[in-house]
Amino acid sequence: MTSWERTPSPGAIRPLRSGEREDGENFPHTPPSAVLGVRDTDPVKRERSFVVLAQRYWKPIYKYIRLRWRTTAIDAEEFTQEFFLRAMEKNVFAGFDPQRARFRTFVRVCADRFVASYQRHRHAKKRGGGMAFVSFDFGAAEIELGAEREDALTIDAEALFEAEWVKSLLQSAVAWLREDCVRKGKGVHFRAFELFHLTEESERPSYEAIAEQLGISLGDVNNRLVYARRHFRAAILMALRECTASEEEMNDEARIVLGASF
Structure with missing residues (x-):
């Protein structure tokens, strides 16, 4: 893993202090909610x-x-x-009710229900091929799982899911x-941010060491x-807006990722 791929801890990116200003640069555009988009009548927008x-x-x-299910990697x-194939075909994510749970909790519960059902009917003919419209790098995920947690099979699966969700967002x-x-x-x-x-x-260098290395004051x-912090925070909020259904849910998730000071 190269250094830029490492994930900063959520608390490492503090809010701006009083007196720190915007610099006029453009921030990420505000994307529409993908959680709401899966309900769109336009099939292209749904996909x-x-x-x-x-x-x-x-x-x-x-x-x-x-x-959670103690499965093999295969x-x-x-x-x-x-x-995900079934979720797309049956538009499962359109059934999310923000009054009952966070979307990420809904996805995890749906996955549990699916695996329990699928295991009972594995004698059914399997479909061939993968998902052409999105690439899943399972090999890399498996390597991460082993490298991150030597005791991976003994830790709490729900806690890992929550941590992985935050990690994916930050990365x-x-x-x-x-x-x-x-x-x-x-x-x-x-480079300074990195x-x-x-x-x-x-091994974190001081500001003085960074200045010397980069040749700046x-x-x-x-x-x-x-x-960099300001834009990084904006990118997190952009990603959160895509995978939440309301401003309230987005703000709740932002507090988890960015800390109580959000």
């Missing part, structure tokens, strides 16, 4: 929304099934693929920030970190 949700949840679901891959925000900074010619901004937030805490280090 697009489903793809967003599948990309966000496939890895937490795969790892959850692997541990079975967990089959269950995950089939779960997507890191990837967006990196690409956005490169596109705007602000590679130094991302050095300070994506380095192991025990201490004030520039602070300014570039302010920029």
Whole structure:
């Protein structure tokens, strides 16, 4: 894993302090809710929304099934693929009721129900092939599962699902920030963020060390970190808006990811 792919802890990205300002740069556009989009009458919009949700949840679901149901990697891959295929075909996610649970809890419960049912009917003819419209890198997920948790088969599966959901969200925000900074010619901004937030805490360099390494002043280090943190936070909120059904749910999830100070 390269350093930029490491996931910063949620609490590491603090809100701006009084006096810190926007710098005029554009933030990520505000996307529509994919949770609501799966109910759209337009089939193209429904599929697009489903793809967003599948990309966000496939890895937490795969790892959850692997541990909760004590399956082999091959079975967990089959269950995950089939779960999302069935969810798309039957428009399962359109049945979400935000008054009863968070969407991520709803997805996990749906996966449990699916696996329990599917295991009872595995004699039925299996479909061939995968999901052409979204790629699931199960090999990488399995490697992560082993590398992250040597005791993976003894930990609480629900806790892992929650942690994996947060990790997936943060990693997507890191990837967006990196690409956005490169596109705007602000590679130094991302590099400062990478050095300070994506380095192991025990090895995290000081502002002085970052300034020396990047050949900029201490004030520039602070300014570039302010920029990167602000945009990273915006990217998280963008991703959360896609996979929640209401402003209230989005804010509740943001407090979990960004901390009580959100």
